[in-house]
Amino acid sequence: MKNIKYNDEVISYQLIRSKIKNMYIYIRDGKVIVKVPTRLKEKEIDEFVNRKARWIYEKIKQEKEMLKEEKIKLEDINRLETIVKKTIEKYETLLGEKTNKVRIKNIKYAWGSCSSNRNITINQKLALKDEKVIEYVVLHEMCHLTYMNHSKSFWQLLETYMPQYKEYRKTLQ
Numbered sequence: 001m002k003n004i005k006y007n008d009e010v011i012s013y014q015l016i017r018s019k020i021k022n023m024y025i026y027i028r029d030g031k032v033i034v035k036v037p038t039r040l041k042e043k044e045i046d047e048f049v050n051r052k053a054r055w056i057y058e059k060i061k062q063e064k065e066m067l068k069e070e071k072i073k074l075e076d077i078n079r080l081e082t083i084v085k086k087t088i089e090k091y092e093t094l095l096g097e098k099t100n101k102v103r104i105k106n107i108k109y110a111w112g113s114c115s116s117n118r119n120i121t122i123n124q125k126l127a128l129k130d131e132k133v134i135e136y137v138v139l140h141e142m143c144h145l146t147y148m149n150h151s152k153s154f155w156q157l158l159e160t161y162m163p164q165y166k167e168y169r170k171t172l173q
Contacts, residue, residue: 002034006053011060013049023048027059076127080104083131084122087138094161097145111172112137114144129171136168 001012013025013032023040026033036045049056081104092098100118106125107113113121120141126134139162147154158165 002049004049004053004056006057009057011053011056013056015045025049025052025056027056027063030060030063032056032060072124072127077104077124080122080124080127080134083134084138087135088120088142091139091142091161095142095146095157097142099142099145112141114141114148116148118145130168133168133171136162136165137172139165 002015003010003012005011011032013034016033016035017038017040018035020035020037023037023045024035026035034045034049036048084102084104088099088102098118099120101120103119103121104124105121107121107123111123111126115121120138122134122137122141126137140158143154143158146157162168
């Protein structure tokens with residue numbers, strides 16, 4: 001194993017010499033593998049790896065993030081789907097508003113979203129949250145079916161159906 005340093009972090013990598021023409025870097029399961037031609041000099045290898053240090057660092061970071069996201073188990077997603085469906089049905093009746101499509105997917109920018117086409121998307125990371133927090137996010141997005149903004153009227157409508165929404169909202173920040 002060899003090491004490089006990037007952002008005050010030491011990154012270890014395995015060096016494999018092989019009958020190839022070019023140098024390659026692979027990252028699998030958090031392990032960095034550098035494949036180089038058999039006769040390549042150490043200095044050239046070190047220069048190559050150091051030039052790619054930022055890329056290696058970013059790829060490792062991305063892989064760690066993906067592994068965290070994969071920890072959401074299938075039963076958690078099924079639970080989330082059940083809660084979302086139940087909540088949509090409840091509030092469609094109470095609000096007198098119909099949704100077009102409801103999707104659960106991995107979104108990075110928000111806990112939920114509502115489009116002008118009446119499509120609601122719920123972040124799958126909510127699968128790890130309390131049922132009331134999930135209900136808050138779904139209701140929040142459904143209130144956008146009436147008000148496509150965060151006006152005073154929007155928040156009043158939300159509070160009408162969930163007076164303690166601020167308590168749930170705090171857990172998402």
